[in-house]
Amino acid sequence: MIDAPKADTRGSAGARQRHAVVVGASVAGLLTARVLAGFVDRVTIVERDRLPEGPEPRSGVPQSRHPHVLLEGGQDALDVLLPGFMDELRAAGAPRVGLPADVVQWQDGRWLRRLPASAYIYSGSRVQLEHLVRRRVLADQSITVIEGAQVTGLSGDASRVCGVLLGKRGDGTGRAARHLAADLVVDASGRGTKAGQWLSALGAEGAPEEVIDAGLAYATRIYRDPSAALGTDFLGFYVIMNPRQLYGGLLLPMEDGRYTATLAGLRGDQPPTDQDEFVAYAKKLPHPFVHQWLSTAEPLSPVFGFRQTANVRRRYDLPGRRPAGFLAIGDALCTFNPVYGQGVSVAAMSAVALRDALADPRRTPTTRRVQRALLAVSRQAWDISAVTDKAMPGATGNALAPRAVDRATGWYLRRIQERYPGDPVVGEAFRAVLTLTSPVTALFAPKVVRAVLRPALAAPVDPPMVPEGSPGT
Numbered sequence: 001m002i003d004a005p006k007a008d009t010r011g012s013a014g015a016r017q018r019h020a021v022v023v024g025a026s027v028a029g030l031l032t033a034r035v036l037a038g039f040v041d042r043v044t045i046v047e048r049d050r051l052p053e054g055p056e057p058r059s060g061v062p063q064s065r066h067p068h069v070l071l072e073g074g075q076d077a078l079d080v081l082l083p084g085f086m087d088e089l090r091a092a093g094a095p096r097v098g099l100p101a102d103v104v105q106w107q108d109g110r111w112l113r114r115l116p117a118s119a120y121i122y123s124g125s126r127v128q129l130e131h132l133v134r135r136r137v138l139a140d141q142s143i144t145v146i147e148g149a150q151v152t153g154l155s156g157d158a159s160r161v162c163g164v165l166l167g168k169r170g171d172g173t174g175r176a177a178r179h180l181a182a183d184l185v186v187d188a189s190g191r192g193t194k195a196g197q198w199l200s201a202l203g204a205e206g207a208p209e210e211v212i213d214a215g216l217a218y219a220t221r222i223y224r225d226p227s228a229a230l231g232t233d234f235l236g237f238y239v240i241m242n243p244r245q246l247y248g249g250l251l252l253p254m255e256d257g258r259y260t261a262t263l264a265g266l267r268g269d270q271p272p273t274d275q276d277e278f279v280a281y282a283k284k285l286p287h288p289f290v291h292q293w294l295s296t297a298e299p300l301s302p303v304f305g306f307r308q309t310a311n312v313r314r315r316y317d318l319p320g321r322r323p324a325g326f327l328a329i330g331d332a333l334c335t336f337n338p339v340y341g342q343g344v345s346v347a348a349m350s351a352v353a354l355r356d357a358l359a360d361p362r363r364t365p366t367t368r369r370v371q372r373a374l375l376a377v378s379r380q381a382w383d384i385s386a387v388t389d390k391a392m393p394g395a396t397g398n399a400l401a402p403r404a405v406d407r408a409t410g411w412y413l414r415r416i417q418e419r420y421p422g423d424p425v426v427g428e429a430f431r432a433v434l435t436l437t438s439p440v441t442a443l444f445a446p447k448v449v450r451a452v453l454r455p456a457l458a459a460p461v462d463p464p465m466v467p468e469g470s471p472g473t
């Protein structure tokens with residue numbers, strides 16, 4: 001157990017059971033519980049929602065109405081944590097989408113060449129993914145869930161956390177109904193975490209927050225496509241936002257032949273949730289395909305909006321008076337602008353890092369050391385989303401100042417983005433970084449550097465509706 005007194009060692013005669021509490025039964029909380037079950041006697045997850053039996057939305061995870069792509073880094077981590085998980089996801093119908101071949105993409109004023117796929121994402125529904133994770137994790141008898149209960153604070157003092165305080169859902173009084181003792185508490189309560197307040201109440205310090213908010217807002221609706229305009233030559237259509245393209249659009253397949261359609265814009269000119277206005281908003285995109293598709297496809301849901309998309313990183317690694325026995329993981333540690341599709345993958349990769357840090361025979365897993373390892377996992381995803389968002393017009397936050405490393409690599413990265421739509425070598429390397437399977441340093445491999453430095457290849461001027469290498473191309 002992290003920072004535990006020696007008397008608590010597992011297996012010693014008469015030792016009490018070691019107990020970990022995880023706050024939140026979403027993806028990060030469930031995967032964390034899975035890992036902790038290998039190191040303690042009992043794990044209790046506290047979840048403020050009542051959990052559905054099947055793949056259904058719930059109020060604690062409002063983002064589940066929006067598309068959730070699963071990157072390759074996350075796929076690998078899920079298979080490590082829950083062997084065979086990706087087979088289950090495929091069997092449940094989650095579409096596998098090859099990049100760049102299967103998606104028509106517009107980026108930075110150009111269409112990406114539809115070269116053979118070098119990376120694959122899964123685009124099934126978020127509720128299905130969470131349901132499958134939940135079913136696997138909760139089959140473990142040493143993991144229990146307290147549903148419909150809200151963690152309202154921590155017990156212990158500024159040097160050590162000893163458990164959590166539980167209130168009933170919606171109990172805004174802050175009165176604790178119950179104390180749940182624990183040797184370790186892990187906050188997986190998501191982007192709205194109250195951990196800063198909980199730590200202050202103990203006399204400890206919350207983590208300093210870095211914030212970069214591009215002001216992006218989403219609206220999503222689910223459709224069926226009777227015209228089969230999607231699904232034949234290409235599976236999805238994506239207009240990528242950047243400082244020169246302030247409107248985004250994404251059509252992606254889900255299970256059961258359904259599609260999610262998401263429109264994105266900046267606050268002040270955000271996509272509407274009114275059904276007719278939602279369709280009309282798609283006219284702002286640089287190509288009419290999405291508008292035409294929305295005008296003929298069959299809607300299956302209302303339009304759902306989402307506006308809290310800031311990147312927020314809680315720097316538990318910085319010096320401060322913080323107690324042993326308390327960790328943060330998932331969105332409670334580092335929240336990304338969802339447009340980059342990283343959160344679930346980073347949550348899964350963080351759970352693998354937690355396992356490795358706890359199992360490392362060379363180092364005592366102190367709270368600080370483990371927390372640093374968790375933060376390190378999110379660094380690449382943070383650099384992708386936060387650094388890109390800094391450049392958006394009107395971006396706000398306290399982490400906007402360019403770092404020396406941004407300045408030094410800025411020219412090179414801009415050049416990569418210019419080459420990415422048309423160059424197969426740059427495209428493959430950059431995609432591997434974006435899907436979290438290669439480190440950023442892979443962009444500096446000699447063959448990538450050579451491709452970056454040579455003159456740009458022409459990118460298509462019309463949407464490439466048929467992938468390269470198909471008959472007739």
Ligand SMILES: Cc1cc2nc3c(=O)[nH]c(=O)nc-3n(C[C@H](O)[C@H](O)[C@H](O)COP(=O)(O)OP(=O)(O)OC[C@H]3O[C@@H](n4cnc5c(N)ncnc54)[C@H](O)[C@@H]3O)c2cc1C
Nearest residue numbers: 024026028048060063068069151190330331338341343344
């Ligand atoms: C619009 C949108 C689109 C996204 N798209 C993608 C995508 O394409 N790909 C991707 O990988 N990620 C995406 N994400 C991110 C992804 O949803 C999260 O990263 C992922 O759910 C992991 O989050 P989490 O488990 O840390 O927290 P959450 O999923 O937010 O879950 C937190 C849980 O804690 C519970 N809880 C909160 N407070 C308490 C409390 N006090 N006591 C008890 N329980 C509590 C909540 O009810 C909830 O169950 C998207 C996010 C948004 C907002």
